[in-house]
Every structure is written in C-alpha cells, then in structure tokens.
Amino acid sequence: MLWRETQNDTVFRLRALEGLRKYQNAKRNRRLPKADSVAQAGAARLLHYRGAGKPVIFIPSLINPHMVLDLSDRTSLMEYLCSRGINVHLVDWGIPLAGDRELGLSGHVEQRLLPLLKDLPEPPVLVGYCLGGTMAAAAAGLTEVAGLGMVAAPWAFDGFPEKTRELITGLWTKAKPMCERLGYVPMEVLQSGFWSLDPTRTIQKYAAFADAKEDSEEARSFITVEDWANEGAPLTLGAGRELFEQLYTANEPGSGRWMVGGKIADPVAIKVPFLNVLSETDKIVPAATACPAGRQLHLSSGHVGMIVGGKARRQLWEPLAEWLLQSCLR
Incomplete structure (x- = not known):
C-alpha cells in the first residue's frame, strides 16, 4: 500500500519509510x-475504576483493545468521568x-x-463505542438498563458507501477460507481493511511522524494511539462471520432482522434515555450508518479522534458526562 500510494513521489516515500522505522x-x-x-465471563472481564451510585458500563468494540477509552494519563475518558463523580466500569473482552x-x-x-x-446492584447505563455500541443496543433489549449511549456505532449498515461495502465483502471473501482453517479472524485481516478505507491518510501520518520531535508529547501520543490501533486479540470465527455476513452484507440490524437472545434487536423500542453520538467526518463509521433514534450529538471528528484527539474533551467527554449526570444518574 505504501509503495502504491507513493509511486509518483520519491521524497514522500522516503519520509513515510523513515516515519515507519522511527515508529x-x-x-x-x-x-x-x-x-x-x-466480574468475569469466559475471557471477558468487567473492570471497575472507582465511584459509587448507579454503574455506567462502557463497552468497547471487539476490534482493537479496550484501552482506547483509557489510553494514557493525559488521554483517558474513563479517568475524566471518574473525576466527575461517575461510577465507571469498562468491559475488557480479553x-x-x-x-x-x-x-x-x-x-x-x-x-x-x-x-x-x-450481579450489579442496580440497572446500569450502557455506553458502547463503535461495534460495542451496536452490541450495547442489543443488550439493552435483553436486560433492564437505566440508559443507553451509542458512540460512533454502526446500525444501518446499508449507510456505508457502496465502495466500502464491496471492499469489506471482498476482504472477507478472500480471508474466509484461511480464517476457517485457523478458527479465528486475525487482527491483521481487520487492520488491512481499515487501512484500505483511507490509504492516503495512513501513509501521510507516518510521513508526518518522521518530523516529530523525539520524546515530545506529540510523538508519545502518536506511538500510543498507533500501538493501540495495531494491537488486539483476534475475532472468533463466529464473530467474524456474523459481522461480515449478517451485518455488513445483509444489514440485519438496520433492516430489523438481527436476532440476539431470541429477540429482534431494536434500540428504537428501548424506553430509556438514549444518547446517539455520530460524526459527519467519521470515515470508519459514517454518520449515515447510525441508528435513527435517540438524542443525537453531532461531532466533526475522526472515529478515533473523537475519543482521544485534542478536541475530544470539549466535543465528546464533557457533553457525555453532562448527559449521564442530567439524564441517567439523578
């Protein structure tokens, strides 16, 4: 991909390679x-940060580690919410x-x-990020909850651009035989798909990193975010099959056909406070894929930047905390 994206610019190619080696x-x-x-269920754990009162459970995507919500001392949504007096929990899928x-x-x-x-003492508020939001919505239809938050969570999968759906379908078609032999979907398969959504930006950020000052806050932040993005446990074969075939290809959630726990998953029918966060500039989960329900909060951030970027506190952390405190935790 790097070779293709830089084929007409040798200087750009060399800077990108320098930045990659530096990383x-x-x-x-x-x-x-x-x-x-x-708490533990199989490989999954429920992590409790601190706080008392109604529990707020954050559910990350199955893709990439849960640490994006608690990335560093300076960039931690979990720690920020704790500082606001919220009883914060985070799911680690393991x-x-x-x-x-x-x-x-x-x-x-x-x-x-x-x-x-x-075993929670009272019904929790569920807040899911990315695919975790899709799963949070399904869970909210199967157990009593005090609120639901979906942050950059895909629901209407026919809202993805046709080119993106073709790319993802093609990726799964090629990878499926290998995944069936392995019994899981390697992280590398998923990551190559993310890179393909915006290959130019992928190369540009490494080229820019070549100029970052050693041990600067900018450099440390880049390394931390990229390590998170390039790490992660594999998906189970069953999760990969359901994600690519039932969600991306068949759009079962958006068409009202996704069965979870013997019921159609339908966040529209959930009668609790519901915050639906979407971004007009999110290329990984476009705004057009969001569930058409809830109180909408519109951002202008990238999919990861809305959680850990320089504008994250103002655009997402603060309004999310206010919604929790005013709508769910009174």
Whole structure:
C-alpha cells in the first residue's frame, strides 16, 4: 500500500519509510489501568475504576483493545468521568478461549456481556463505542438498563458507501477460507481493511511522524494511539462471520432482522434515555450508518479522534458526562 500510494513521489516515500522505522524503533512505557476486575465471563472481564451510585458500563468494540477509552494519563475518558463523580466500569473482552470458535457477536452479548452485568446492584447505563455500541443496543433489549449511549456505532449498515461495502465483502471473501482453517479472524485481516478505507491518510501520518520531535508529547501520543490501533486479540470465527455476513452484507440490524437472545434487536423500542453520538467526518463509521433514534450529538471528528484527539474533551467527554449526570444518574 505504501509503495502504491507513493509511486509518483520519491521524497514522500522516503519520509513515510523513515516515519515507519522511527515508529517501529521507538521506546515504549506500558501503562497499567487503575481499575479492578469485579466480574468475569469466559475471557471477558468487567473492570471497575472507582465511584459509587448507579454503574455506567462502557463497552468497547471487539476490534482493537479496550484501552482506547483509557489510553494514557493525559488521554483517558474513563479517568475524566471518574473525576466527575461517575461510577465507571469498562468491559475488557480479553483473548478468545480455545472453545470460543463459534461464539458470534450475538453470543458475546448473551454469554459474555449479560453475565458480567447480572450481579450489579442496580440497572446500569450502557455506553458502547463503535461495534460495542451496536452490541450495547442489543443488550439493552435483553436486560433492564437505566440508559443507553451509542458512540460512533454502526446500525444501518446499508449507510456505508457502496465502495466500502464491496471492499469489506471482498476482504472477507478472500480471508474466509484461511480464517476457517485457523478458527479465528486475525487482527491483521481487520487492520488491512481499515487501512484500505483511507490509504492516503495512513501513509501521510507516518510521513508526518518522521518530523516529530523525539520524546515530545506529540510523538508519545502518536506511538500510543498507533500501538493501540495495531494491537488486539483476534475475532472468533463466529464473530467474524456474523459481522461480515449478517451485518455488513445483509444489514440485519438496520433492516430489523438481527436476532440476539431470541429477540429482534431494536434500540428504537428501548424506553430509556438514549444518547446517539455520530460524526459527519467519521470515515470508519459514517454518520449515515447510525441508528435513527435517540438524542443525537453531532461531532466533526475522526472515529478515533473523537475519543482521544485534542478536541475530544470539549466535543465528546464533557457533553457525555453532562448527559449521564442530567439524564441517567439523578
């Protein structure tokens, strides 16, 4: 991809390669989350940060690690919400176990997420990011909740551009035989799909990193975000099959046909406070894919930038905290 995107610009190619090598060789300091595991279901854990009162459960995507919501001391949505007095929990999906091969997305909701919630002292608020928001909406139809938040969460999969759906369908067609032999979907398959959505920007950011000052806040932030984006457990084969075939190809959620826990998943029917966050500049989950319900909060941020970018506190963290405090936690 780098070779293709830079074929007419040798200087650009060399800067991109320099930035890539600089990223590969950078020093790293791993940070441990300030949270305790309070429940477990299979490989999944429920992490509790701190706070009392009604629990707010954050559900990340199955794709990429949960740490994006608690990325660093300076960039942590979890820590910010704790500072506002909110009782914060975060789901860590963990690494699939040997027997999880056929566990689909709906199975993750039924056999992982719902068991993590069953011993909470009162109905929680569920807030899901990306595919975690899609799963949060399904879970909210199967258990009592005090509120639902969907942050950049795809629901109407026919809202993706036709070119994107063709790209993703083609990616799965090529990768499926290998994934069936392995019994899981490697992270590399998913990441190559994300790169293909905006290949020019992917190369440009590494070229720009070549000029970043060593050990600057800018450089440390880039490394942390890129490490997160390039890490992650594989998807189970069942989750990959359901994601690509039932959601992306068949649009089962958006057409009212996605069955989870024996019921049609339908966030429109959930009668609790519902915040629906979408961004007009999100290329990974375009605004057109959002569920057509709830109180909408429109942003102008990228899919990851809305969580960890320089404008994240003002655009998302603060209004999300206010919604939780005013609508769900009184």
